[in-house]
Structure formats: C-alpha cells, structure tokens
Amino acid sequence: MFQNTKLLLRIALFGAFGVSAFGIMTEYLIQNNVRNSMCYKEALKYLCDHPEAKRQLGPPIVDGRINLGDTVGNSSEGNKIWYTVPVRGQKSHGKMMYYVTDVNESDRKFKVTRVELELNHIKDKKLLIKNAELA
Template sequence: MSRSTNLLQQMTIFVTMVTGGGCGMMYYLMQKNFAKSEYYRSAVERLNDHSTAMANLGAPPLKIHNIHLTDRYNRVDHTIAQLKIPVTGTKTGGYLYTTSNRDATMNRWRLQRVALQLKNSETIEIFPSEESE
C-alpha cells in the first residue's frame, strides 16, 4: 500500500513540474511573439525617436518590460492590435499605449496612436505628434 502511495506522490510531482514548465514556456513564447510583431516594434521605434519622451523617462537606457497578459487593455485580433507596454528609464517609468490597424490590401500593420503615460499621470502623445497635425 505504501508503495502505491509513494508512486502516486512521484507522479503528482512529475505532472506538476511538467505543467509548470509548460506554462512558463508558453508565457515566454507569447512575450517573444509580441516583441517580434510589427505593431510592437514600430511603437517602440517611435518612442526611441521621440526626444521629449525619452528625456522624461531618463533614457537611454530604456528598459522594456513584459506585457501583462491579464490586462484587459491588451488585445490583438485580425484587424486591430492594442497594447500597453511597460517601460522604464533612469528617472521614471510608465506605459506605452499603442493602437494599430491592419491594412488588408498591403497586409501590414499601421500605427494609429502611440502615447506614453508616465507614473505622474503626464501623457505624451508620440504618434500622431502635435507637429504633424
């Protein structure tokens, strides 16, 4: 009887470790796919090119953190991508809010809006910028 209990405990530990490892791998791969996507990269490039936003963050160096997968703001489907990307610099941090639409004819993502909201609630519109309107 104790042998079967011992075997059951070993199986439980094994299944728990495999499940945890699988969940961790899935989380890592999802973050990696976000970081490689066109709508993510173009928004981060716009932030890097915006001197006022970078100065307010205290960047470079700019640190981009993992997206919170449970945040309801983060949504991606076939036509729209909406992300809230956590970023920090040496002075402060905040969230980079991005919205992109998929151009069906060109099969590419086009930025609609990129804005940086700092921890002090200041919002800096990055794209479209005030100068281009």
C-alpha cells in the same frame, strides 16, 4: 498499498512540474513573439525617437515585460489590437500603449496607428507620440 501511494505522489509531482513548465514556456513564447514583431519594434522606435518622451524618461529608454494577464491594457476590438508595455529611463518610468490596426485581413498586414506614453509621475495625462488617425 504504500507503493501505490508513492507512485501516485510521483505522478502528481511530475504532472505539476510539467504543467508549470508548459505554462512558463507558453508565456515566454508569446512574449517573444510580440517583442519580435515589426509593430512592437516600430512603436518602440517612435517612443525612443520622440524628444519629449526622451526628456521625461531620460535616456536610455528600456522596455519591460508585457503583463499578458492584463485584459484591459492588452486587448482587441474589431480590427484594432492594443498592448501596454512598461518602459523606464534614467529619470522616470511609465507605460507605453500602442495600437495596431489590421490593414489587410487577407494577408494579415498590421500597421501601428497610435502610440501613447503614460508617465507615473504625471497622473491623468498621456503624451501622444503618434496618431495616424489624425494624419
């Protein structure tokens, strides 16, 4: 009887470890896929090249980890997808929000249409970095 309990405990322990490792690995792979995408790199380049963003954040501008559990900051509607990325510099920190539009559904080509910066020290205001909808 005692051997059965030990066996069940081992199964539960290894099962919990396996599920945890799978969850951590899945989140890492999703983060990596988003960060290696051309749209992510393009949005970050727009932010780093913008003079007011550089002045407010202070160089160098560093990106953080995307909170994949944030369903408001990272979501989609129709053919638009948006992500919120924490960014920081020497002077301040904030959140970069970038919007991606599916230009051609057949070959899954995406285009960055809007990039915004929300600074933590300036509440209720956003710095518009790029807006292709107005251009």
